[in-house]
Amino acid sequence: MTKRTGENAPLRVFVLDSEALSLAVRGDRAMIARLELAASGAAEVVTSPMTLIEAYDARTTERRWDWVLSRVRVADIGREEAREARRLLADAGLHGHRHAIDAVLAVVASRQPGQVTVFTSDVEDLEQLVPGRIVVFRV
Helix, strand or coil: CCCCCCCCCCCEEEEECHHHHHHHHCCCHHHHHHHHHHHHCCCEEEECHHHHHHHCCCCCCHHHHHHHHCCCEECCCCHHHHHHHHHHHHHHCCCHHHHHHHHHHHHHHHCCCCEEEEEECCHHHHHHHCCCCCEEEEC
């Protein structure tokens, strides 16, 4: 899913928090359009494994989850990413248990190439955690 639309075109990367992912699973038109861009190779959609867990809703069928996740790359998270997330929290003066998933998502976003946009319901928190080159967009 990392194809580019042209040799010199920068890669567009959409990073989804749990609310954005939930919107996609529920069929929100704007989020589905972003997933279709990913399917066509014009963008990449990324999230963290923790976000998948946070966004889970038992009312949604496995088939629907499978369709959405077929268009989303789930980033690998390990020790180094956890350390980086912890440092982001410390630098921002935020507490781990309340902002842990946001910090991991910020690490995922900061490691993406190209034009990165984070889609989130927690704009204020994410803006404290991501570098200035990343756009944070409220869903």
